[in-house]
Amino acid sequence: MNRILVQMVERHADEAAFLWERRERACRSPLFDLGALSDIDRRLQANLEGLVLAGEIGLEKCLAAVARGKAPELFAAAHVAAELGDAMALARLLVGVEKRPGAERAVVAALAWLSPLRASKVLGELLADECPPALQGLAIAAHAARRLDPGAALPRRLGAPDAGLRARACRAAGRLGRRDLLPALRAAARPGEDEAWPWAAWAAVLLGDASALPLLWEAALARLEPVASAACALAARCAGAAEAAARLAELAASPEGLPIALAGADARGDAACIPWVLDTIEHEPALSRRASWVYATITGARLEPPLAVRTPAVEPPDDAVARSxxxxxxxxxxxxxxxIRSHWAQARAGHAPGERRLGGRALGPAWLEECLRTGAQPWRASAAVELMRASESRGLFPVRAPGYAQAALLR
Structure with missing residues (x-):
């Protein structure tokens, strides 16, 4: 391969890593909707295809980049190794993956981007009983990310000795809508010292079992990260209005609990939270933007002048993601x-405490479907949860999946 082609392959490797890092942020950003996310995804897919077409040279350049020790480079390398069927290279990349910051997330994403045939083979191999629990957990997470049910392998992992694998299995059972596994999830949702029980409670509540709701509040109030914010958000959605308002106010009263309370208030969409949300905007600079988004979720207000001190820099959304x-x-x-306080003084008459809203509008199937198709990523995530809760047949819509996969599901 001549020098120019080698340089092109190197550029594909750099671009793939860079674009994946951008999209990881874009998936959670209020500046992105499905269209903007898909723009990044088309560019990312083109670079991944270039690396796979380059064969061994493409994999060689990706592996060389992994020496930098960062998750984005691992994403590209793991994807190319798996797509090319190089089991030895993939195995080397996966050694000790659970001990490296961001590495597990990168590998799950790499597996989520595989073609269907390669995904079936690779995920099946990683789910083998002889594989280490960490790798089985990655395979379970990748199944959930692809909205692909691993079948009988999932209930077996709910009883695994390894707590990390059990936690992955619990999350996947919830996201995939496996209501047949509710008895096992109830049994696993018993407070203890490992990381699995809060996710078992989370999955049980997501699947419609309100009896596990107190456990979600327990995890949120104990600030058991990384599950606390997810537990608080789901508990706030499912609890009665008075209970949700009281619990969120309790969390908001402490500096450590305030970020978790904001996640719950965003999910709840109840004007009862606005007094302490406004106080957060005024007195907590580090959380003021997050709190302003909660206000926008409840009221539908546009976060631009006069409600903002300045407009964001004029730049494409994917360039905004590059900011460190x-x-x-x-x-x-x-x-x-x-x-914002002046805006609320005028708007509060139309927002009775106890009413739930998303983007300023009452929750309803048509509005939730519209949010899922056209809303900002945080609102799309909320709409996905609400639509799943309203249906007994669907799993959780994967708002962080590749854009082409989401478009196919929406069709």
């Missing part, structure tokens, strides 16, 4: 608290 900041909420403009 810790949270996707930092993509939002700085809120003007005085203007």
């Amino acid at each position: 900041v810790a949270s996707p909420w930092e993509d939002l403009p700085e809120p003007d608290c005085a203007a």
Whole structure:
């Protein structure tokens, strides 16, 4: 292969890693909808295809990039190794993956982007009983990301000795809508010292078992991350209005609980939360943008002047993602608290406490479906949960899946 072609392959490897890192942020960003996410995905897919077409040279360049030790490079390398069927290269990449920051997420994403035939083979091999629990867990997570039911393999992992594998299986059972596994999830949802029980409670409640709701509040109030925010959000959706308002106010009263409370308030969409949300905008600069998004979720307000101090920089959404900041909420403009309080003084008459809203509108099937198709990514995620809760036959719509896969499901 001549030098120019080698340079093209190297560029494919760099671009694939860079674009995947961008889309990881875009999946959670309020600046992105499905169309904007799909724009990144088309570019990412083109680079991945270029690497696979380059064969051994493509894999060689990806493996060389992994030496930098970052998750984005691991995503590209794992995807190409799996797509080419190079089991030895993939095995080397997966050694100790659970101990490297961000590596598990990168591998799950790489498996989620595989073609159907390769995915079936690779995921089947990783789910073998002789595989280490960490790799079986990645395979379970990739099944859920692809909205692909692993069948009888899933209930067996719900009783696995390894807590991490059990936690993955619980999450997958919930996301895939496996209501037949509710008895096993109820049995696993018993507070203990490992990481699995909160996810068992989360999955049980998502599948319609309200008896596990107190366990979600327990996980949220104990601030058991990384599950606390997800537990709080689902509990806030499913609890009665008075209970949800009281629990969220309790969490919001402490600095450590405030980010978790904001996740719950965003999911609840209840104007009862607005007083402490406004206080957060005014007095907590680090959380003010996050709190302003909660306000927008409840009221439908547009976070632009006069409700914002300035508009975001004029740039394409995917370029905004390249900014090196810790949270996707930092993509939002700085809120003007005085203007937002004035806006609320005029809008509050139309927002009775106890009513649930998304984007300022009451929850309803037609509006939720529209949000899923055209809304910002955080609202799409909320709509997916609400639509699943309203249906006994569907799983959780994968709003972080490749754009082409989401488009096919929506059709």
